[in-house]
Structure formats: structure tokens, C-alpha cells
Amino acid sequence: MRILKKGIxxxxxxxxxVAGFYFTIRHHGAGVGISNASTSERSLAPDFSLPDLAGxxxxxxxxxxxxxxxxxxxxxxxxxxxxxxxxxxxxxxxGDQGLQILGVSMDDGPEPVRDFYRRFKMNYxxxxxxAQTGALYGGVLGLPIAFLIRxxxxxxxxxxxxxxxxxxxxxxxxxxxx
Amino acid sequence: xxxxxxxxxxxxxxxLGTSAIALASLGFAYQAGLIPASRLIxxxxxxxxxxxxxxxxxxxIQVGSHVLYSQAHIPGSExxxxxxxxxxxxxxxxxxxxxxxxxxxxxxxxxxxxSHCPNVKPADDxxxxxxxxxxxxxxxxxxxxxxxxxxxxxVAKGD
Numbered sequence: 563m564r565i566l567k568k569g570i571x572x573x574x575x576x577x578x579x580v581a582g583f584y585f586t587i588r589h590h591g592a593g594v595g596i597s598n599a600s601t602s603e604r605s606l607a608p609d610f611s612l613p614d615l616a617g618x619x620x621x622x623x624x625x626x627x628x629x630x631x632x633x634x635x636x637x638x639x640x641x642x643x644x645x646x647x648x649x650x651x652x653x654x655x656x657g658d659q660g661l662q663i664l665g666v667s668m669d670d671g672p673e674p675v676r677d678f679y680r681r682f683k684m685n686y687x688x689x690x691x692x693a694q695t696g697a698l699y700g701g702v703l704g705l706p707i708a709f710l711i712r713x714x715x716x717x718x719x720x721x722x723x724x725x726x727x728x729x730x731x732x733x734x735x736x737x738x739x740x
Numbered sequence: 741x742x743x744x745x746x747x748x749x750x751x752x753x754x755x756l757g758t759s760a761i762a763l764a765s766l767g768f769a770y771q772a773g774l775i776p777a778s779r780l781i782x783x784x785x786x787x788x789x790x791x792x793x794x795x796x797x798x799x800x801i802q803v804g805s806h807v808l809y810s811q812a813h814i815p816g817s818e819x820x821x822x823x824x825x826x827x828x829x830x831x832x833x834x835x836x837x838x839x840x841x842x843x844x845x846x847x848x849x850x851x852x853x854x855s856h857c858p859n860v861k862p863a864d865d866x867x868x869x870x871x872x873x874x875x876x877x878x879x880x881x882x883x884x885x886x887x888x889x890x891x892x893x894x895v896a897k898g899d
Contacts, residue, residue, distance in 0.1 A: 640856045
């Protein structure tokens with residue numbers, strides 16, 4: 563009887579675990595999906611000068627010659643938080659081949675972002691975006707949104723919503739090689 | 741298989757631990773999803789309400805990101821703060837505190853996919869706890885850009 567009870571407990575626990583992760587994953591990335599809008603592709607990525615978390619000004623144009631993953635995110639955005647460790651891994655893997663990831667935080671202030679940066683051991687620059695930055699990029703009206711920018715400064719792709727990192731990695735490798 | 745006696749507490753801890761993780765995941769996935777459909781209003785229906793000459797116009801409050809609000813928001817809507825923060829909730833309570841409890845109120849966010857929005861559920865809970873009986877949450881499936889702006893619905897910018 564005790565063995566049966568233990569077995570039932572284990573099975574129940576496993577069912578709840580699987581159900582919980584299934585529904586979590588099912589609702590993950592329920593964003594709009596990949597959008598390579600023709601108005602964004604091949605156009606020059608709008609330049610900006612924004613403060614990083616140390617208060618220094620960072621110019622997007624200073625990274626010309628690199629393949630850039632420009633990630634609009636916020637600390638309160640759960641899909642964004644899930645992507646960031648993957649971006650850290652990508653930066654580690656492809657940084658010496660010319661990949662530069664840049665985060666544009668759409669938080670209202672830098673304090674939570676600094677705390678997040680430390681806790682998640684982010685390894686790429688993060689600047690504080692604003693409404694004007696969002697408007698420059700066609701309106702950042704939901705997060706996350708990521709742009710891939712070629713070495714010549716032109717936009718290669720725009721991804722709205724959380725994106726499968728393998729898709730991004732494939733595009734990054736292609737851009738690094740071209 | 742009968743486990744040795746010293747393994748039984750470990751098994752129980754394992755089951756309890758995995759169950760807790762699973763339940764936490766479930767809660768996370770369904771935070772906004774816990775709002776009953778009867779308290780939701782679709783964008784197209786809200787637009788009809790706003791355009792109608794005879795319907796009571798709701799007090800609309802964006803309870804998400806100020807940066808997103810500044811870029812685009814529903815004309816006439818107000819911003820008080822992110823409802824996922826205590827400061828935002830206090831501001832929301834202060835804004836509606838003096839209103840009659842049958843006032844028509846629409847709360848919305850649009851920061852993220854619906855099931856990941858950290859703002860609408862706390863806002864709904866706070867306002868309902870104050871006794872408001874005519875509250876609707878704008879159902880934004882993906883984000884405000886995709887489900888409102890790109891549909892061509894009315895938009896205002898700035899603060």
C-alpha cells in the first residue's frame with residue numbers, strides 16, 4: 563500500500579512537471595514571429611548615441627564593420643530575460659569572428675538594468691533606449707525585438723517576439739561569412 | 741521496488757520539489773491567462789465602443805511601460821505606472837480611488853505576448869479589490885504594435 567502510494571505520488575509529480583513545462587513552452591514565443599519587413603531590410607540601421615550603464619555615450623556607428631545583433635529588451639519582459647543567457651553564449655562563441663551584440667533597454671531607468679546586468683553576467687554593451695530610439699526603428703511597441711545588422715550597417719533581418727536562438731545563430735553565421 | 745528507508749524522504753522531497761517547480765511554471769505561463777474571458781475586451785470591440793456616440797466612454801489606463809506608452813497609445817488613455825511594480829499599483833489605486841465603483845474602466849498593456857504580460861493581472865486584481873464592477877482588460881495577444889497600431893486603430897504619441 564505504501565509502495566502504491568509512493569508510485570502514485572511520483573507519477574502525479576511527473577505529470578504536473580510535464581504539464582507545467584508544456585504549457586510554459588507552448589506560450590513562450592507566442593509573439594508575432596519572424597518579420598523581415600521590406601521597409602527594414604537593406605536600409606541603413608538608424609544611428610543613435612545613447613548612454614550605457616556607466617553613463618558613457620555609445621554610438622551605433624562605431625561598430626560599423628561588425629555583425630550586430632541589436633536587441634530591444636527590458637528587465638520586466640520575461641521572454642527577453644529568457645533570451646539573454648542565449649545571447650551571452652552567442653557573444654562568447656562568435657565575438658572574435660566579428661559579432662557584436664548590443665542591448666537597448668527600454669526600462670524606465672538604469673538601476674534595475676544594472677542589477678540585471680550583474681546577475682545575468684551580461685558580456686555585451688547595454689544602452690538605455692527611449693521613445694525616440696523606438697521611433698527610429700519603426701516603433702518598438704512590444705518586446706523583445708531584435709535586428710540583425712550587416713557589416714556595412716544595413717539591416718539584414720528583424721525579429722519580433724522571442725526567437726529560436728538556432729534561427730538567429732544560423733543568420734549570424736551567414737552574415738559573419740559574407 | 742522498495743527503496744531503502746533512508747531514500748524515502750529523498751523521494752518525497754523530489755516529488756514535492758518537482759511539483760512545486762511545475763506549479764510555478766504553470767502559474768508563470770498563465771498569469772494573464774487567469775483573467776476570465778468575460779472580463780476581456782478585444783481591440784476591435786473597444787474601437788467600436790470608442791467610436792460610438794451613445795456608449796459610455798471608458799477611462800482607459802495603460803499599466804505597462806512608459807517608453808512604450810510614449811511611442812504609441814490609445815488616444816485618451818492615461819499612464820500611471822507599471823502594474824508589476826508596487827509604485828505603479830499605488831499610482832493606479834490613487835488614480836481610480838475617487839471614482840464611482842461602477843465607472844467603466846479599461847486597462848491595457850501590450851508589452852509582450854499575452855501569457856507573458858506581468859502587468860494586466862496585477863492591475864485587474866488591484867482595481868477589482870477596490871470594488872470596481874465594470875472593468876475590462878484589453879486583450880492584446882502579441883503586443884500593442886501588432887494588435888493595435890498595425891491594425892490601423894487610432895493612435896496617439898507622447899506623454
